[in-house]
Amino acid sequence: xTVADRWLLPDGIEEILPGRARCAExxxxxxxxxxxxxxxxxxxPPHLEFMESLTAGVGHDLDLQTFKVTDQLTxxxxxxxxxxxxxxxxxxxxxxxxxxxVRLCYAGSVFHARPASLGASRSPIQIGAELxxxxxxxxxxxxxxxxxxxLAQVDAESVSLDLGHVQIYxxxxxxxxxxxxxxxxxxxxxxxxxxxxxxxxxxxWGLDEASGRMLKALPHLAGGPEIIERARGEFVNxxxxxxxxxxxxxxxxxxxxxxxxxxxxxxxxxxxxGYNYHTGVVFAAYLPDQGQAVAKGGRxxxxxxxxxxxRPATGFxxxxxxxxxxxxESTEDCTGGTTIFAxxxxxxxxxxxxxxxxxRVVRQLPGQETEAAGMGCNHQLICRDGEWLVEPL
Numbered sequence: 001x002t003v004a005d006r007w008l009l010p011d012g013i014e015e016i017l018p019g020r021a022r023c024a025e026x027x028x029x030x031x032x033x034x035x036x037x038x039x040x041x042x043x044x045p046p047h048l049e050f051m052e053s054l055t056a057g058v059g060h061d062l063d064l065q066t067f068k069v070t071d072q073l074t075x076x077x078x079x080x081x082x083x084x085x086x087x088x089x090x091x092x093x094x095x096x097x098x099x100x101x102v103r104l105c106y107a108g109s110v111f112h113a114r115p116a117s118l119g120a121s122r123s124p125i126q127i128g129a130e131l132x133x134x135x136x137x138x139x140x141x142x143x144x145x146x147x148x149x150x151l152a153q154v155d156a157e158s159v160s161l162d163l164g165h166v167q168i169y170x171x172x173x174x175x176x177x178x179x180x181x182x183x184x185x186x187x188x189x190x191x192x193x194x195x196x197x198x199x200x201x202x203x204x205w206g207l208d209e210a211s212g213r214m215l216k217a218l219p220h221l222a223g224g225p226e227i228i229e230r231a232r233g234e235f236v237n238x239x240x241x242x243x244x245x246x247x248x249x250x251x252x253x254x255x256x257x258x259x260x261x262x263x264x265x266x267x268x269x270x271x272x273x274g275y276n277y278h279t280g281v282v283f284a285a286y287l288p289d290q291g292q293a294v295a296k297g298g299r300x301x302x303x304x305x306x307x308x309x310x311r312p313a314t315g316f317x318x319x320x321x322x323x324x325x326x327x328x329e330s331t332e333d334c335t336g337g338t339t340i341f342a343x344x345x346x347x348x349x350x351x352x353x354x355x356x357x358x359x360r361v362v363r364q365l366p367g368q369e370t371e372a373a374g375m376g377c378n379h380q381l382i383c384r385d386g387e388w389l390v391e392p393l
Contacts (some may be wrong), residue, residue: 012115012122016321024125024324028107030153031127031320038146040105040129045087047109051077056086056306061276065112080111084126085315086303092132093304101133107320117292121321128297128317132304135308135312137248140281140299141255147295147316148260151285154327156294157187160264162284163252164271165245166298168235170279176211190270195219210237221269225253231269240335246282274298283316287326294322340390341372341380350381352390359390369372 011017016024032042035055050071056061065082082085084106092102107127115122129146131139144161169190173183182205189197200221202212217234221227228250235242253265266286273282273296280299287294297316304311342351342363354361362375372380372393381388 009079009242010122012112012120014121014123014321020324023145023327027125027154027327028125028320031150031323032105032107034149034153035105035129035146037285038129038142038149040146042105042109042145043088043091043104043106044085045081045091046104047081047111048078049077049081049087049101053080053090053158053307054079054086055089056303059061062086065114065116067111067113072115082110082112084110085130085300088130088315089303089311089313090307091133092130092313093307094307097309098133101131101139103129103131103229105129120292121319124317124322125320126317127320127323128315130313130315132313134313134314135301137251137281137311140248140314141252142228143297143314143316144252144283146258147283147285147297147318148256148263151287151295151323154323156285156326157286158262158264158288159260160266160286162266162271162286162293163249164268164270164273164282165249165280166275167245167280168231168238168242168269168273169272169275171241171245172211172214172218172235176207176215178205187272187275190219191275193219193270214238218270221329222271223267224266225265227267227269228253245280252281274300277303281314292319294326296306338379338390339377341375341377341393343381344368346381346383347388354390 036042048069051063051066051068054066062082062244066079068077068079070076071078076211084355088104088106092098092104096102099344105128108125109123110126112122112124129143131143133209133228148159169187173186177351178186182201186198186201189201199216207215214235214237221231221234232243235246249267256263273284277300278298279301282296282298284293284296295316295318297314299312299314301312303313338359340354340359340361342361344364344366346363349361351361362377378393380393382391383389
């Protein structure tokens with residue numbers, strides 16, 4: 001083993017160094033303070049759980065993303081969490097057992113066996129909020145609003161909100177009588193925006209004309225607010241739940257426009273991200289020149305059923321590391337303020353008092369020759385006429 005083998009980190013695993021780490025921690029605290037002002041209570045789930053808990057109710061995709069280990073005590077398979085949502089859902093359903101709405105938030109590292117996208121971190125610091133116990137569009141609106149407030153904390157501008165509703169596809173597939181295998185095959189083609197493949201599948205399955213036409217329309221129903229009205233025309237023969245879903249999207253767009261007038265909207269009724277566990281509205285926030293969503297979420301009713309209590313739920317999450325890259329202030333701004341250099345012979349009681357008052361004091365060690373500025377200090381303790389004073393460098 002070479003020396004490089006000892007310090008080389010795996011692909012997609014990174015460390016945050018001093019200065020930047022202080023910025024990250026400050027941002028984490030600011031975000032959690034924001035969530036607290038909205039009534040979201042902080043929970044800290046374990047990083048390591050049995051696989052049955054980590055993947056309960058969220059489908060096969062998360063299983064593929066999870067690092068797995070064997071518990072030496074029980075022989076059971078455990079995993080490092082790849083997403084915090086299942087753990088928070090378990091806390092709500094099994095541990096808290098509150099009947100009414102519950103607001104929970106979290107901030108902590110998650111670990112991905114493979115990157116979510118090209119160049120993405122495999123150890124993001126996931127931060128987010130979940131609202132349990134309410135099934136109305138009002139809770140979706142609250143969570144989307146909180147997501148936009150979160151992005152405002154890092155001075156994000158020109159936010160575009162991508163909106164979809166997986167219930168539309170679920171209802172159309174059920175009305176068409178698709179088998180489970182057909183539903184998944186069509187889902188895969190829709191996710192890849194493979195329009196020719198979608199048409200080919202629907203033609204070969206011999207569906208009734210109305211059902212086939214509505215399913216073929218899905219990948220074409222993407223664009224601005226006018227898409228909602230177009231969809232109403234396309235889905236006149238759809239189940240009533242489709243009209244309800246379209247109304248929900250319209251309400252969300254109208255209310256968010258009123259509260260956050262600078263927000264752009266892109267409706268994509270063929271967007272089925274998180275289809276394995278999302279049950280209603282899905283949303284993602286994009287910024288100019290950013291190829292990937294900076295935050296995303298949606299409704300996932302019933303997730304608590306795997307833990308003994310089915311609960312309506314909606315939430316969002318983002319990566320603190322990604323937000324840190326967006327934040328306008330520099331490392332110097334973030335780590336700014338007063339940092340006092342105390343020479344080795346400084347009065348220990350004075351140093352103690354300053355620290356208790358909240359000042360940052362770096363004390364010189366005997367024999368240390370590093371100058372105050374080299375230690376990141378911008379003030380110093382100086383003894384004048386027998387009195388220790390703090391003065392700028």
